[in-house]
Amino acid sequence: MDSTRKEWLLNALLAGALFAVPLWAWMASEPFIITLATRIAILAIAGVGLNIALGLGGMVSFGHALYLGIGGYVAGIAAYHAFSGTTVLGLSGTNQMLPIWAMAMALSGLIAGIVGALSLRTSGIFFIMITLAFAQMGFFFTLSWPAYGGEDGLPIFVRNQFPGLNTARPWELFIIAYGVLLAVLGLFAMLRAARFGAALMAIRQNPDRAAAIGISPFGVKLVAFILSGMITGLAGAMMADLTRFVSPAMMAWTMSGELIVIIILGGVGRLFGPVAGAAILVGFEVFFGGLTEHWKLWLGLVLLAVVLFARGGLIGLIAGRAQNG
Amino acid sequence: MTLALVLEQLLNGVQFGLMLFLMSAGLTLVFGVMGLINLAHGSLYMIGAFLCAAVAGMTGNFWLGLMAGIAAAAAAGALIEIVVIRRLYTRDHLDQVLATFALILILSEGVRMIFGPFPLYLNVPDVLRGTVRLGIVDYSLYRLALIGFGLAVAVGLWALIAKTRLGIQIRAGESDREMIAALGVNIRALYTIVFALGAALAGLAGALVGAIQSVQVGMGEPVLILAFVVIVIGGIGSIKGAMVGALLVGVIDTMGRFLLPRLFATFMDTSQAMGVGAALASMLIYLLMALVLIFRPKGLFPAHG
Numbered sequence: 276m277d278s279t280r281k282e283w284l285l286n287a288l289l290a291g292a293l294f295a296v297p298l299w300a301w302m303a304s305e306p307f308i309i310t311l312a313t314r315i316a317i318l319a320i321a322g323v324g325l326n327i328a329l330g331l332g333g334m335v336s337f338g339h340a341l342y343l344g345i346g347g348y349v350a351g352i353a354a355y356h357a358f359s360g361t362t363v364l365g366l367s368g369t370n371q372m373l374p375i376w377a378m379a380m381a382l383s384g385l386i387a388g389i390v391g392a393l394s395l396r397t398s399g400i401f402f403i404m405i406t407l408a409f410a411q412m413g414f415f416f417t418l419s420w421p422a423y424g425g426e427d428g429l430p431i432f433v434r435n436q437f438p439g440l441n442t443a444r445p446w447e448l449f450i451i452a453y454g455v456l457l458a459v460l461g462l463f464a465m466l467r468a469a470r471f472g473a474a475l476m477a478i479r480q481n482p483d484r485a486a487a488i489g490i491s492p493f494g495v496k497l498v499a500f501i502l503s504g505m506i507t508g509l510a511g512a513m514m515a516d517l518t519r520f521v522s523p524a525m526m527a528w529t530m531s532g533e534l535i536v537i538i539i540l541g542g543v544g545r546l547f548g549p550v551a552g553a554a555i556l557v558g559f560e561v562f563f564g565g566l567t568e569h570w571k572l573w574l575g576l577v578l579l580a581v582v583l584f585a586r587g588g589l590i591g592l593i594a595g596r597a598q599n600g
Numbered sequence: 601m602t603l604a605l606v607l608e609q610l611l612n613g614v615q616f617g618l619m620l621f622l623m624s625a626g627l628t629l630v631f632g633v634m635g636l637i638n639l640a641h642g643s644l645y646m647i648g649a650f651l652c653a654a655v656a657g658m659t660g661n662f663w664l665g666l667m668a669g670i671a672a673a674a675a676a677g678a679l680i681e682i683v684v685i686r687r688l689y690t691r692d693h694l695d696q697v698l699a700t701f702a703l704i705l706i707l708s709e710g711v712r713m714i715f716g717p718f719p720l721y722l723n724v725p726d727v728l729r730g731t732v733r734l735g736i737v738d739y740s741l742y743r744l745a746l747i748g749f750g751l752a753v754a755v756g757l758w759a760l761i762a763k764t765r766l767g768i769q770i771r772a773g774e775s776d777r778e779m780i781a782a783l784g785v786n787i788r789a790l791y792t793i794v795f796a797l798g799a800a801l802a803g804l805a806g807a808l809v810g811a812i813q814s815v816q817v818g819m820g821e822p823v824l825i826l827a828f829v830v831i832v833i834g835g836i837g838s839i840k841g842a843m844v845g846a847l848l849v850g851v852i853d854t855m856g857r858f859l860l861p862r863l864f865a866t867f868m869d870t871s872q873a874m875g876v877g878a879a880l881a882s883m884l885i886y887l888l889m890a891l892v893l894i895f896r897p898k899g900l901f902p903a904h905g
Contacts, residue, residue: 335694393890397897400637400693404832405893408886411825415882421875528825532701539698569713575705582699583687 278595285594286547293550294453301446309445310517311561315553316452317513322537322549323459324506329535330544331472332499333479337403338390338410339534342504344417344526345386346379346511351429351521353378358432372437372451375512383508384501391500395493407528414526428522435516442516452513456550459506464546466502475499507534540581542588551589604737609858610851611734615743617850618750622805623827624834624842625757626798632837633773633794634689639700640680641802641827642820643707648673648803649810649819650711653720662725666807673803674796676707681795686788704821712817719816722807746808753801754843761839770794774837826853829889835899844900849885856881 293312300308321343328334353375356368369375394405423429440447466472477485478492486492515521524530533556541552559577563570585592627641648669656665680703688696724742731738761767769790772780781787806820813819830849834841861877868876892899 329694335697337697393894397893400631400836401832401893401897403637403693403697404828405890407825408829408832408889408893412883412886412890415886416879419875419879419882425875528821532697535694535698536701539694543694569709571705572709572713575702575709578702578705579684579699582695582702583684586695 282545282547282590282594285590289547289550289554290457293456293554297446297449301449306445309449311557313445313449313452313517314514315550315557316449316456317510317517318537318553318557319550320452320456320459320513321507321510321534322541322553323456323463324503324508324510325534326503326538326544326549327463327466327506328500328503329538330548331467331475331479332496332503334395334496334500335403335535336406336500336503337528337531337535338406338408339504339507340526340528340530341390341410341413342383342387342507343511343514343530343534344413344521344523345383346508346513347515347521347525348417348423348429348511349379349382349508350375350435350512350515351431352423354431354433354435355423355429370433370435372435372442372512372516375435376509379508379512380505383511384505387501387504387508388497391497391504395496395500407531410526410528410531414523414528417523417526424522426523428520428524431515431519431521434519448517452517455509455513459509460546460550462506467546471495471498536578538588540578540588542590545588545590548588548590555589606858607735608737608739609854611737611739611747612743613851613854614847615746615750615850616854617847618747618754619805619809620823620826620830620850621750621843621846622753622801622808623823624830624846625754625839626801627827628831628834628837628839628842629770629794630798631831633770633777634685634791636685636688637693637696637700638685638798639697639824640703640707641798642822642824643704643711644673644677644799644802644820645806645823646711646817646820647676647707648806649722649815650715650720650806651803652807653722653810653815654715656722657720662723662811665722666804669807669810670800670803673806674800677799677802678792678796681792685795686791689791708817717817719814720810722810722815724811742811749804749808753804757801757839766793826885829885831899833889833892833899835901838899838901841899841901848888852888853881853885856884860884 293315297309297312300306300312321339324342325336325339328336328339352363353368354370356363357370358368361368390406390409394402394409397405417423418426434442434448436442437451440451442448442451474485474490474495478490478495482492511525514525537552537556538548539552540555541548541550559574560570563573567573581588587595623641623645627638630636630638630641651672652665652669654665655668656662659665684699684703688699728742728745730741732741732744734744761770769780769785772785773787773790773794777787805823826849830845831842832845833848834843834845857878860881861874864873864877
């Protein structure tokens with residue numbers, strides 16, 4: 276079986292398992308497992324976002340937690356004002372997920388546009404560090420800004436609503452997250468197959484040649500970076516609703532690290548890489564976290580082994596090297 | 601707000617800057633010579649602090665603890681260079697970031713397993729207790745000693761790099777590693793030595809700062825990020841840049857936290873001014889770094905011209 280077919284089979288298996296396990300848990304009344312699956316789906320959405328910048332565009336953003344946090348705070352602040360009946364900047368709050376998602380994506384996209392336009396003037400280690408610096412600014416801003424909880428964070432007392440579904444029920448919330456995950460995966464696949472994706476990958480492989488055939492590296496990369504930030508911001512809004520809590524920790528640099536880890540564990544630039552990576556990370560935390568309080572030591576060892584010896588991540592290990600990595 | 605208070609904060613900024621320099625010097629050397637981003641540098645700082653606190657606690661002697669902290673950090677540095685870091689020199693930055701991120705997880709949990717989850721406390725040595733009169737301010741003797749330590753190490757490091765054979769090899773390694781290997785220098789051993797030297801400096805900083813903060817797991821990461829800000833501002837690979845960057849970051853951060861809330865209080869309600877001032881002050885150095893990268897993308901003192 277060639278590696279492309281193997282990868283598609285593995286993708287179908289992952290998509291099926293991520294649906295079947297919580298379906299079983301729903302029938303067996305195991306809400307904890309449904310919530311875990313929801314967390315995997317939402318982390319995978321954030322990972323798909325980063326995968327556009329990192330996997331397709333080769334932009335090693337060490338600050339994507341910024342967009343996760345922006346999305347989270349949009350959800351938290353909207354719910355806070357809807358709950359208290361107050362307004363912010365002349366806008367009233369809302370407890371509807373759809374407008375919250377739109378706002379989270381718009382604001383994340385705007386900030387990603389500013390950060391990207393400034394950061395893409397640099398490359399290599401400087402790009403890594405400047406994206407980290409912008410995320411740290413967001414982290415310290417939320418930490419010391421007292422209006423929305425500061426370092427204590429901001430609770431969402433009642434989970435935001437989605438038309439036609441009851442978001443208080445774990446299974447229905449999972450359906451929302453799973454649906455959004457499939458949609459962003461579809462977007463990623465379309466993007467990769469489109470002229471835009473081809474241009475982005477060409478720039479990653481050789482910016483000078485890409486420029487020579489008339490592709491502007493800066494413009495294409497910036498658009499990819501903005502899209503990437505928007506999808507991660509959407510995941511942030513959903514994450515806040517899942518945990519019903521936002522805090523500066525969502526913007527911490529370790530969160531940016533975890534997002535990269537998710538992509539690497541799964542497979543960089545692979546369609547289902549973030550899904551596999553998120554499942555491994557959450558599974559690892561739950562399984563080893565139950566066995567030993569020092570599970571992070573083992574996570575570190577596994578991560579080290581993957582980086583040193585299995586560079587394609589899980590999907591690379593099973594399906595072989597990427598066709599045009 | 602008196603002049604004495606401003607002067608005291610300025611000295612605190614210089615002291616903080618010099619401790620950042622100890623961290624940044626190793627980081628910038630390792631990047632300059634080996635081209636490696638080492639996120640685990642903060643873990644070496646933590647190891648220095650823990651060993652210093654543990655040995656000083658057992659023997660009652662701060663200086664023994666300090667020696668132990670430096671030695672442990674250098675040994676840990678040499679060990680991880682040989683076991684892990686060595687395989688990363690030819691890899692891209694993404695792999696280096698991830699592998700050293702993994703090392704942070706391993707080293708932090710390792711220290712937690714050995715020393716337990718509670719912070720350790722390290723006392724200032726008796727001879728350095730109390731304050732000293734500097735013109736118009738009474739300044740902490742220990743902090744003044746840290747300034748002295750920092751300056752002495754900076755001079756020593758400059759002498760090492762500018763005047764000794766090892767320094768010549770390090771500089772040669774920065775400009776052309778194939779050539780110096782061809783000239784018969786054992787490049788593998790040189791890399792291990794440079795890495796251990798950087799680790800020892802990080803361990804020294806951790807042990808020294810441990811006496812004015814609590815010694816706990818995770819103490820290295822905030823300093824690590826500041827050290828990255830320092831070397832990016834200063835120019836990666838440049839010791840001089842690390843010194844200038846460290847002093848800039850130390851003074852701007854300390855003075856920003858001190859002055860900005862007071863500045864806003866002149867035209868805002870006090871409690872609001874505290875919040876806004878503190879929020880802006882904590883973002884100041886990242887703003888500085890972003891500005892430097894936008895206008896001088898290779899930092900203030902680019903190492904390779």
